Amino acid sequence: MFTILFVAFLFADIVxxxxxxxxxxxxxHQHRNEVPAAFADRISLRSHQRAADYTHGKIQVSxxxxxxxxxxxxxxxxxxxLQFLDVELARLIENEMVRQLALIxxxxxxxxxxxxxxxxxxxxxxxxxxxxxxxxxxxxxxxLAKGLLVTLILGLPLxxxxxxxxxxxxxxxxxxxxxxxxxxxxxxxxxxxTVIAPLFNKFTPLDNPELAERIHNLAKxxxxxxxxxxxxxxxxxxxxxxxxxxxxxxxxxxVFFDTLLSKLSxxxxxxxxxxxxxxxxxxxxxxxxxxxxxxxLIFFQVLGWLSQQVWxxxxxxxxxxxxxxxxxLALILFFLVVPVFTFWVTPLFSxxxxxxxxxxxxxxxxxxxxxALVSALVKLYDDNAATLTPDPLHSAFYDSHxxxxxxxxxxxxxx
Numbered sequence: 471m472f473t474i475l476f477v478a479f480l481f482a483d484i485v486x487x488x489x490x491x492x493x494x495x496x497x498x499h500q501h502r503n504e505v506p507a508a509f510a511d512r513i514s515l516r517s518h519q520r521a522a523d524y525t526h527g528k529i530q531v532s533x534x535x536x537x538x539x540x541x542x543x544x545x546x547x548x549x550x551x552l553q554f555l556d557v558e559l560a561r562l563i564e565n566e567m568v569r570q571l572a573l574i575x576x577x578x579x580x581x582x583x584x585x586x587x588x589x590x591x592x593x594x595x596x597x598x599x600x601x602x603x604x605x606x607x608x609x610x611x612x613x614l615a616k617g618l619l620v621t622l623i624l625g626l627p628l629x630x631x632x633x634x635x636x637x638x639x640x641x642x643x644x645x646x647x648x649x650x651x652x653x654x655x656x657x658x659x660x661x662x663x664t665v666i667a668p669l670f671n672k673f674t675p676l677d678n679p680e681l682a683e684r685i686h687n688l689a690k691x692x693x694x695x696x697x698x699x700x701x702x703x704x705x706x707x708x709x710x711x712x713x714x715x716x717x718x719x720x721x722x723x724x725v726f727f728d729t730l731l732s733k734l735s736x737x738x739x740x741x742x743x744x745x746x747x748x749x750x751x752x753x754x755x756x757x758x759x760x761x762x763x764x765x766x767l768i769f770f771q772v773l774g775w776l777s778q779q780v781w782x783x784x785x786x787x788x789x790x791x792x793x794x795x796x797x798x799l800a801l802i803l804f805f806l807v808v809p810v811f812t813f814w815v816t817p818l819f820s821x822x823x824x825x826x827x828x829x830x831x832x833x834x835x836x837x838x839x840x841x842a843l844v845s846a847l848v849k850l851y852d853d854n855a856a857t858l859t860p861d862p863l864h865s866a867f868y869d870s871h872x873x874x875x876x877x878x879x880x881x882x883x884x885x
Contacts, residue, residue, distance in 0.1 A: 472785035473548070479810045484540050486813075490864045491533045497861035498522045506858050508875055512848045513858070520600065524855040527596045535588050542584050543806060546577065548787040556799060560791060570633050570798035571626065577802050578621075597708065600855055605707045616669050628654050629801075636777070636797040644774035648767045655763075663716045663723055673700040673725065681736050685724065688740055692747045692837060698723045705729045710854050713739075715746055733853055738846035741838040748833030754826045773804045816867060823870040831881055840881050847878060 502522040505515055545551045555576050563569040593610060597603035605613075628650070635646045658666070667673070676682050676699035689696050704712065704727030711730035716723055724743065734742065749755055776782045777800035783790045786803050790796040834843050851858060851874050858874045865873050872880075 472781055476786065476807060476810065477548075480540060480543070483810050483813050484536060487536045488533055490861075490867055491529045491536075493861045494529050494864040495526050497864070498525050498857050498859055501859035506875055508878060509848065509851075509858055513852050517852050517855075518858065521851075521855040521857045522859075524596075524600045525857040525860075527599070528592075531588060531592060531596060535585075538584060538588075542581070543810075546580070546806065547803070550787050552577070552799070552802065553788045556788065556791065560794065566795055567630060567633065570795065571629060573798045574629055574802060577806075602709045602855075603707075604705060604709060609707065613670060620666060620669065624654075624658070632801070633795075633797050636800075637795050641774075644770040648763075648770045651766055651770070652763050655759075663725075667702075667716070671706070672703045675699065676701055676726065678731075681731075681739065684736055684740050685743060688744060688837065689747065692744070692751060694747050694750055696722055696724055700725045701728050701731065702726065703728055711850065713742060713746070715750070733849055734846050735842075737839055737842040738849070741834055741840075741843035742846050744834035744838040745830045745843060747837070748830030749826065751833055752826070752829055754830070769804075769808065773800065776800065776804060820867065820869055824872045827871050827877070828880060831877065835881055844878050844881050847874070847881075 499522065502519055503515070505513055505518045509518075556573055559569050559572050559576070563572055590610070593603055593605060594607070631650055632647050635643050635650065637643075639646045676685075682699055685699060686696075700723055702725050704710070709729055711727050711733050713724065713726045713730050716725060724746075726739075731739070777797070780790065782803065783796070783799060786807065788799055788803065790799065831843070834840070850856070856874065860869065860873055862873075871877070
């Protein structure tokens with residue numbers, strides 16, 4: 471029965487993703503040759519068409535990836551791929567913990583290898599075609615190697631600890647596993663700004679006294695304490711511009727991509743940061759963390775129940791091994807299958823995110839110049855080739871930020 475349910479949800483997932491992608495391509499193409507009136511004086515037709523073509527290219531790759539990911543999922547589950555790996559690793563490895571870690575590592579490696587061609591295509595064909603890619607193949611594979619090393623250093627102990635808890639903490643192991651997961655995520659947030667991020671990018675203090683003073687005054691007005699202003703060498707990899715807050719407590723810092731600083735004026739940067747400070751003012755970050763931890767707790771509770779059901783394994787193409795722990799199998803199957811069922815709540819999370827963005831925009835308009843924020847957003851839409859005419863349904867389903875026209879209309883007129 472669960473097999474039929476899984477296949478039905480997977481089929482609906484694939485069809486919906488492809489249908490939404492097709493709608494997005496069609497809608498963007500229909501509006502390709504006319505810049506929306508609200509942007510006609512700031513964005514050229516050529517830039518608008520470039521954004522349409524870039525969006526088309528991204529959706530095409532995403533649709534192909536959807537089909538390949540579904541095929542791999544079917545191959546690992548119903549067609550026996552995971553069963554084969556489990557049996558072969560059991561034959562080769564006697565130590566149970568090592569065997570289970572090897573099983574998890576094998577699946578992660580397979581997924582990584584499958585996704586690698588898409589990453590290469592996006593970076594060296596799609597991004598390069600539209601002038602965004604500045605990464606060399608050597609840097610790409612260097613980042614890949616560093617990412618793998620970080621994953622091994624951090625992920626291997628996490629997986630081993632969770633597996634140990636599953637096998638030794640009794641019926642309430644999922645509470646302990648959830649606590650470990652929360653602690654791990656908090657530790658990553660603390661380590662990321664000063665330990666992990668510098669492995670990939672160079673961070674230097676902001677060397678612009680006038681801009682630094684403007685930002686510190688803004689933070690003071692908003693009651694926000696920062697530990698530093700840094701510039702990241704984002705241009706080493708991409709022409710896309712961005713800025714972000716990272717860390718918490720005394721490690722909180724503001725990071726600018728060097729590409730962003732070259733595109734926006736001081737007043738525009740202040741307005742963009744005021745928007746980000748709005749997220750902190752309304753505790754959006756904390757609320758999202760709390761929600762993610764709550765969902766993780768629910769998932770661990772469900773996993774705790776499913777891991778004890780024989781049909782959960784057999785209906786997904788795996789026969790649990792008698793007399794040996796199957797905790798890794800349960801983890802892998804759960805994290806492979808859950809996205810198929812949770813895909814349908816995507817619009818809800820997108821809606822909540824857009825609500826937060828409107829709230830942060832309103833805060834920014836009070837703390838800085840709303841006209842400067844509008845100007846900055848238009849520049850970023852233009853420079854990043856973001857479409858100004860997304861399909862409404864596709865946008866409602868996926869987009870974490872409001873469509874450009876609606877967002878700017880609210881900033882200008884408060885509608």
